[in-house]
Amino acid sequence: MKTKTVAIATLGTVAAIALGYALYFDQKRRNDPDFRKKLKREKKKIAKKAKQSADTIKQKVSETLEAGLEAVNQEEFPTSVDEKEKFFMSQISAGETLCAQGEEHYFEAAMCFFRAQKVYPSPVELIMIYQKTVPEPVFQLVVGMMTLEHQKRQDGFYKEFPPEDMNVKIEDIPEGTNGEGSTVMRKGLVVTKDFEEGDVIFVEEPIVSALNTKLEGGDFCNYCLKDITGDKVECANCDQVVFCSQECYEKANEEYHQYLCTNNKTNENAASSQEQAFLDYSKDKNVKYPYLIARFLATMVHDEIEKAKSGVTDGYGSWDHVDRFRYLELAPTDQNMKELKLIKELLGPKVTGVEEFLTEERFLMLKGKILFNAYSVQSIGKAEKAIEKSTELHRESQADLSSVGSALYRATTYLAHSCEPNSKIEFADKSHKLTVKATKPLKKGDELNTSYIQLEDKNTEQRRNQLAELFQFKCVCPKCESD
Ligand SMILES: [Zn+2]
Ligand SMILES: [Zn+2]
Ligand SMILES: [Zn+2]
Incomplete structure (x- = not known):
């Protein structure tokens, strides 16, 4: 001393x-x-x-x-x-x-x-x-x-993060200069070894995902977003969601569904409940992001409970990841404020701390993060099933696949956009589990990129306009710059 x-x-x-x-x-x-x-x-x-x-x-x-x-x-x-x-x-x-x-x-x-x-x-x-x-x-x-x-x-x-076996690391990448002439840095995903075209670079489960609300209770699993081909597992307390397995049901319940369930099988006042109001709003507007946010908040609480159980007080949780994500600036529009109110009414009485945590500013930032970073889960051929899309923004690059929902990932979020990408996203087992595959030979140290939009035959002006309108950035990828 x-x-x-x-x-x-x-x-x-x-x-x-x-x-x-x-x-x-x-x-x-x-x-x-x-x-x-x-x-x-x-x-x-x-x-x-x-x-x-x-x-x-x-x-x-x-x-x-x-x-x-x-x-x-x-x-x-x-x-x-x-x-x-x-x-x-x-x-x-x-x-x-x-x-x-x-x-x-x-x-x-x-x-x-x-x-x-x-x-x-x-x-x-x-x-x-x-x-x-x-x-x-x-x-x-x-x-x-x-x-x-x-x-x-x-x-x-x-x-x-990311762990070594994911074959990628997150590095600071210079991206142009600001008004004062100093270099602007962003985080990017860099491969830690060489890959051939077609190789799987990594596979990742999401932090949180949500089905298109129009599919809820039909043929798709509420937890893993899989098209259910075998027997469906129903929630014991409501008839509004289904699961592909007992395992998915249990995980969903533990992580979020216990807070969102309308209990319409067991509670006769279910029709006038906050849970029902939330579900009705999402279905009526055909939006899934309010659910994604509610699930994310529930997941954060679940993280804390797990941490407390294991006695580990350090370590990183879902918020540590999401806190670092880029986001779109959102205005407090009537719709955004309505969603904030609905989420507070839904979770406030059940989850300690939501009332204080979810300020207007945090809600808009959280939604802005989901809008900028969520991937469309494109797992079903358009010819197989035509699915009504939500109007919400997501990264979606395949023209021939339908979107069953959206999901937010830890590492994949850092994939940059390019109009001439060196990797692509796949949902190999038709669940929300995402695979990143090389579409070109890659050398150790190369930055990975993918396309946030369907490229098809769009010219540079069309691509740049679409990216600026949706994701609020000007594309400076080699293809755009060389034009
Ligand atoms: Zn499932
Ligand atoms: Zn339920
Ligand atoms: Zn470009």
Whole structure:
């Protein structure tokens, strides 16, 4: 603990010294004309020194925080609610005792408050309590450790994702320059080995998917979007959705359907329920994105429940993925606000936190992310089945296949658009499971791209107009640029 308390003490001392210097210089400057010349010469030196010493302090503080964070993260934390509560109380009480023992115990105290925060269900709320009750330097240390932990988590994301066996990684790709002349970067998907034309690069399950509402309850599985050829599995509580297997039914129920089910088999007031209102709206408008959003919110809650069960508090969930996606800017139109209201009424009473989480801004961003990134699940030949499409935006490149729904993926989202793509999307087993295949020979380090639209015989102007209108970007792919 010695070096840590020293670092904190130094912070105060240096601040005092700096202030002393400032006063001294100010007085000299006013009284001694020759001093100005000297000052000018010395100014650069002083600035350099001041920066060095500020950097040293910063460095020391960050080392201190780093050490504290590492020590805490190597400890084991309780998992059951009872144990967590006991642990929380004991850490708070230990922190308070240490604070009372004086400044040299501040760092240990901060570690106690930081530990307590790790088992508390609502860290933000706790921070607000700390701010009022904990001595300022201790509070700063706790916040410092939390910030550092958050930063590490942010930085670590693209090291863990995508996993190595997907044969791709996410890299910063330069994409033109902005108004001030600096390079604009975007994230892109790069292959980590060579591929031949026709090779499968990776296969991916979605974060969330939804059927075209017109197909709901018919021949398609509500969970995996498969065309059901065998026996259908019905929901025990409603007759509005069907599943291809018991497994899909159970997964759907666990992840989202329990919150969305109208219960019209068992509840006589089902017709006037929020669930029915939500279903009616989606069918009437022929839109599936409100469902996709509701399912996504339910999935996030499911993630948290699973995390709590396994006792793993770090690791990345669905929100960590979606939070990083690009999105279209949306206006708070009447339809958008109506959808937000419906989702809040549907999930608010059942899912803790939805009311606070789903602000107007977050809803529009979430919808904008789905619009920009969702893929149309094109799994049925148009000749086989003609399916009425929703008017919602999705990435759809096949002219001869019908769309049964839309889905949002973790890695495939990062595929760039090109009018001369080097990969294509397939739904090989006719479910929402997506396959990315090479359509050209690829070398390790090549960026993957696919087409977001049907290319057919469109000329450059037509392609560019369509992409600008739908996805709000100007295509600068080699094919467009060479024209
Ligand atoms: Zn299924
Ligand atoms: Zn149901
Ligand atoms: Zn293009």
